[in-house]
Amino acid sequence: MEELIVDFLSNNIVYILLFVFLIVVILAGVRIVPQSEKFVVERFGRLRAVLGPGINFIVPFLDRVAHKISVLERQLPTNRQDAITSDNVLVQVESSVFYRITEPEKTVYRIRDVDAAISTTVAGMIRSEIGALELDEVQTNRAALISRIQQALEKVVDDWGIEVTRAEILDVNLDEATRAAMLQQLNAERARRAQVMEAEGSKRAVELNADAELYEAEQTAKARRVQADAEAYATSVVAQAIKENGVEAAQYQVALKQVEALTTVGQGEGKQTILLPSAALDAFSDAFGLLKGRS
Template identity: 30%
Template sequence: MDAQVFGNVILVIVIAIIVIFVITVLFRSIRIIPQAYAGIVERLGKYHKTLMPGLNLLVPFVDRLRPLVDLREQVVSFPPQPVITEDNLVVSIDTVVYFQVTDARAATYEIANYLGAVEQLTTTTLRNVVGGLNLEEALTSRDNINGQLRIVLDEATGKWGIRVSRVELKAIDPPISIQDSMEKQMRAERDRRAVILTAEGTKQSQILEAEGARQSAILQAEGDAKAAILRAEGEAKAIETVFGAIHAGDADPKLLAYQYLLTLPKLAEGSANKLWIIPSEFTEALKGVGAGFFPTRDPSVAAAFGAATPPTAPPAASSDAAPTPKSDS
């Protein structure tokens, strides 16, 4: 009886061992690789194959799976690094590197720690690039620095199975004293630009005002010229009409007299002495009209203009005259 119980116990133990062995074999034989990862399989310590995402089978106790390699693009921010520029100024530069593992086998066997290698290579390359630039060029040439860093890093990390897509400089911090000087220079530059813009505005305003005044004077002069031309043309036409009527022998005497009277003030303009000559054609025309325009007591002037001379009052009797003798009759 005791031997039968002992045999059953041994059988149970053997079955349990077999089950555990089978489970262990299955566990070591089946590997599930998640998406965007890759697995390196070593068979008896030597590289065998690279496992892709999905279900994969291994030979238990012969194949060994190394830690999975992330194939996604990674972003690594490195701490600030002191860099000396060409003009012997120490600046602190923060960098950000974007890279991606393209070959899991090379990233596993070509470099021991590719992340640390990328950091050290970035620092060394950054010092070489910025060391050939002065502070102003380093502050204004970020795109150039980024491009040079990316090219150097991409070439160096290619054999490691890594592709560097972008390198960015987060910050370039010069010394405090240099920052104060730069701030003063920037403030002075802004003040200078403000003064220049104010002067330009004043200049443009004066130019516009002068241009407006010039256009206004030109338009006014053109208007005065046109008005004078029109007045001259009207007077010329009037004179032409009058003289045409005179030559035709069909002139209105009153019209001639009125036209002549309008011409007299123009003949009298100026301080020089003038001799008035009355054309014979106007003699008859002025008769009868001058009486209305020039009432005078001078018989010669009245006769010239056809005006009647007012009657002369008889002289008053003088008190000193001798008395008239009375007739005796």
Template identity: 35%
Template sequence: MSYVAIALVVIFAFVLLFSVIKIVPQGREFTVERFGRYTKTLKPGINILTPFVERIGRRMNMMEQVLDVPQQEVITKDNAMVKVDAIVFIQVMEASSAAYRVENLPYAITQLCMTNLRTVVGSMELDEVLFQRDSINSRLLTVIDAATEPWGVKVNRIEIKDLTPPADITNAMARQMKAEREKRAIITEAEGEKQAAIARAEGAKQSAILQSEGRKEAAFRDAEARERAAEAEAKATAMVSEAIARGDVNAINYFVAQKYVEAFAELARNPTQKTVIVPAEMSGLVGTIAGIGQLVGLAQDQQSRPTPPTPPAPARRGGAVPPSA
């Protein structure tokens, strides 16, 4: 019997020890109740309770938690039905308030988010709901954080996960987006054509300027050539006139033959003239011009050749000069 009693005492001591000494893990806090009344909160670490008087009440998670807000249908201000869901990030700041001020804290926060989501989205038009998610998130965060503050809970973030408008509105939005893109494409194409037309006009302008400059330069050079030709003609005429004044028959014949040939050349170049009759005198004129050209060439060759030295006279014999023949 003594061994049984000792064993019972040992078991009772272990049970009492484990009921008195409590180890709280990191990220958790335990509330302590004395005869059913909250007295204190145990922090992470080893804690000792009063045996048979105090006990652990609630085990609270002090880490940040993520709650999923179920999808629901909400009517917007312009009577459009949209499906919306969200997620909320919360963190318990006071374990006692979260444990004893609200029953089923996750469910309460979820319902609070759903009701405020309907209120916020219902006060906005469909376009605002679709394009102003940040505004919805901010408004929800402000409202829900203020509502959960008495519960000892801090709402860190609220994010809209999905917004699904009706199928007909989605199709209308797709057509609107397509029309908008086609409009941008037409505007871009028109702008490109405008720039191309401007570039072509600028190119035509530059081409006309360059052509005008070219015609101006060509006219200037033609005028200069005609001026030089006139000067040469004047000099040639003056030389021929001087030769005629000296009574040079060849110069007169050359001058007349040249004018005759020029006139005949103009007659031959006439586009309406199909048959050209060469007069009999033409061969004689050509021969005269050729002969004058040969004479001029020979004269030039003689002028260009050096004059040979005169040989010395032979010595006279007996002092007498032979008579000339």
């Protein structure tokens, strides 16, 4: 049995070696690229192709995969750099950048250390942008500042085959002296606002009081006008009666008023004695006579 196997191998050694060679060639020419990567292929040291996800074929022994580049989004470590605002305030800015490689051939052959290059570029841009703003503008317009930095960064890294997906300014820190000065300024501003609010409240109270007094005066004037109109109307009625009935109507009204006055005096509280002069009794007699005559 062993002799048969030896005879078979000796007679077919060429075919066996050829078969093994074909297997090696096939394996060397097939490249399976994961979804999250791209392969940069070189031939004799020069760029040959960029392989995308899936099954790819290369020329064995001539082509080789020189670089395996991840296309996943990356985050640079938090970077801290000092900057001076236009009003000469020293601040320490913490920033971070997210990016991903879209063209591996540019990243491989145009830049050596991508992370260091982006960090240096971002630091310079942050210093430039903050140097054109005052401290208050840096604090209040952070979104606009981030947007300008990201746009400027995209123009620079485009030659490196990189897409900047997001840039963030995480914090803007101040030294202790500046922070204490800002706190003092903030307290002063709060005190000023409180005084303004108190003054506005006093002013509003005075305005409301004046409005109330004006309203009271208007209502009093209206009441007096109504009363005057009533008295004028009563006078006109009496004048008309005198015109129509002569002196008797006038005497009747006078007598009626005298009776009403005496009746009011008699309705006073407590026990009291009322002394009437003879003229008053004559007035009663005249009033009753007139009343009787009119009835």
